[in-house]
Amino acid sequence: MTTSYDKRFVALRYYLYGKGYFTGMKAFNYGQKYHTGLRKGGAPEYQHQVDIALYLATLKDIRDEEMTLSVAMLHDVVEDYAVLKDFETVFDKEIVESVWRLTKPGSKGRINEPWTPENKDMYFNKIAEDPIASLVKGADRINNVQTMAGAFSKEKQRLYINDVTDFFLPMIKKAMKNFPEQTPAYLNITNMLRCQSEFVKQTLEAK
Numbered sequence: 001m002t003t004s005y006d007k008r009f010v011a012l013r014y015y016l017y018g019k020g021y022f023t024g025m026k027a028f029n030y031g032q033k034y035h036t037g038l039r040k041g042g043a044p045e046y047q048h049q050v051d052i053a054l055y056l057a058t059l060k061d062i063r064d065e066e067m068t069l070s071v072a073m074l075h076d077v078v079e080d081y082a083v084l085k086d087f088e089t090v091f092d093k094e095i096v097e098s099v100w101r102l103t104k105p106g107s108k109g110r111i112n113e114p115w116t117p118e119n120k121d122m123y124f125n126k127i128a129e130d131p132i133a134s135l136v137k138g139a140d141r142i143n144n145v146q147t148m149a150g151a152f153s154k155e156k157q158r159l160y161i162n163d164v165t166d167f168f169l170p171m172i173k174k175a176m177k178n179f180p181e182q183t184p185a186y187l188n189i190t191n192m193l194r195c196q197s198e199f200v201k202q203t204l205e206a207k
Contacts, residue, residue, distance in 0.1 A: 005047045012050050015057060019066070023091075027070035030090060034081050041151035048147075049073045052139045059185040063131050071098045072136045078109035098132040102140075124171045131182060134175035138189035141168050145196045154204055164197045 016024040035046035053072040062068050074091070078084050078099055088096050105113035105123060113119060127133045141164060148157050169190060176186040 031073040079107040082108040128174035131179040
């Protein structure tokens, strides 16, 4: 039986082919190579990356769509699998830099840098300085908020919602000032985050 994920997987692959995004296809295959497990909710691990890329493909006025979709499909490979040396030989500097900015301190890819308040502030400030990473990070949190019910505890869901207000929305606001040509995309992400966060907040309060 063809699953919803299978359909989205095929849709993204054909979108990349249709656009002639050969770097995008390389990123698609590279991400698929590593993300072979399951998410906490039981969905295929790579569904997260596929869904983010498909969402980003709907946005207007992205400076470089192919690079943005490529980073969306690769944004967790260094964080989760610490493949930086191999990764740097496969992709160009722009993609590597954006993925590195998205790799959280304390993760497998940056294990020697603890996730301190200072590092967290620096992490989001660096992302706001990157036109690709800032879009992908916003879309990443949209997908996390959409899929965390049933996978995360109530406490963790509240932490994720608080981070939207405290870190994600300010980061997007800074990025929008840095890259005003992407304003329509940033506004879409902002509205999605606000609406979904409010829905989750009300749902948690009602339980």
